[in-house]
Amino acid sequence: MVASLLDGKSCSADVEAALVGRINNCIDAGIKPHLAVVIVGNDPASHVYVGAKIRACQRLGIKSTHIELPEETLELELRKIISDLNVDENVHGILIQSPLPEHMNEESLTDMIDPSKDVDGFHPVNLGRLVQSRDDCLIPCTPNGVMRLLEWAGIETKGKTALVIGRSRNVGMPQAILLASKGVDATVTIGHSRTQDMESQCLGADIIIAAVGRPNVIKKSWIKPGAVVVDVGINRVDDDKSEKGYVLVGDVEKSAKEVASWITPVPGGVGPMTVAMLMENTVAAAEQKI
Numbered sequence: 001m002v003a004s005l006l007d008g009k010s011c012s013a014d015v016e017a018a019l020v021g022r023i024n025n026c027i028d029a030g031i032k033p034h035l036a037v038v039i040v041g042n043d044p045a046s047h048v049y050v051g052a053k054i055r056a057c058q059r060l061g062i063k064s065t066h067i068e069l070p071e072e073t074l075e076l077e078l079r080k081i082i083s084d085l086n087v088d089e090n091v092h093g094i095l096i097q098s099p100l101p102e103h104m105n106e107e108s109l110t111d112m113i114d115p116s117k118d119v120d121g122f123h124p125v126n127l128g129r130l131v132q133s134r135d136d137c138l139i140p141c142t143p144n145g146v147m148r149l150l151e152w153a154g155i156e157t158k159g160k161t162a163l164v165i166g167r168s169r170n171v172g173m174p175q176a177i178l179l180a181s182k183g184v185d186a187t188v189t190i191g192h193s194r195t196q197d198m199e200s201q202c203l204g205a206d207i208i209i210a211a212v213g214r215p216n217v218i219k220k221s222w223i224k225p226g227a228v229v230v231d232v233g234i235n236r237v238d239d240d241k242s243e244k245g246y247v248l249v250g251d252v253e254k255s256a257k258e259v260a261s262w263i264t265p266v267p268g269g270v271g272p273m274t275v276a277m278l279m280e281n282t283v284a285a286a287e288q289k290i
């Protein structure tokens, strides 16, 4: 078996196309959707991700403000910027790119963001509403993007066993909640670094969502034939032969495509979906102001 591709580039293009009319409606109503992206420090991968988010805004006619701060910025200074963005009526979405420098408390800074502008969906108000299955929350972009990709490919989730590997607040935990929610109806197991016998857990899963952050940690031989594999991991691995000096590798061995029914490429799978869902959250936040 060779797996079909869960093509995040095509799916995200469809998501973006569906946003055009909504953006025009906002503009007609005098509201130009506006995303503010704040990045602190020099983490190269973070700058690449922010670049992709700003380019998506430009593609769609969403206004973006890109605030770049040096590594040594004080937490107090960032708090002031968030406070100003919270009260700026022309800003609809605020994204603080993770990770922040170690001297900053990421959680308490997230808590400061006005939940109605929290387009990352990490604020406790939004995560709490997600747990309550309410439709008035901004859902974290990566797990929401994974759900959209499954739906787009027509993959059945009802009654299927799903294994989410990773339990972070931004990916694994909300992913598990979304898969278990009414209407999606998967039976979900959450794996993490203390899980014993991950191989058996994987072999029992119809759907595997890997969000670990370790290259090739999930082996081809662990995949049940015909399973759906969504590889969220993006890992930089040194490679002298590559022009950049590194290559991007997922959490799942690439050869898993020989066993799975569907699989995401890395890159070009979940990454573009994350950006598309950020655009959708920004538009949804702007629509609240009409």
Ligand code: NAP
Binding pocket: 142, 165, 166, 167, 168, 169, 170, 171, 172, 191, 192, 193, 194, 195, 198, 211, 212, 213, 214, 217, 232, 233, 234, 235, 270, 271, 272, 274
């Ligand atoms: P994270 O906060 O570091 O969480 C990683 C999770 O993996 C933790 O729950 C950890 O368990 C678990 N884990 C670590 N080693 C493990 C192992 N050997 N076996 C099983 N579980 C293990 O990372 P994250 O923010 O969720 O991101 C995960 C990956 O997704 C990263 O590669 C990141 O770059 C990528 N990512 C991609 C996108 C995208 O758009 N494609 C977006 C976000 C993140 P413990 O809880 O026990 O420590």
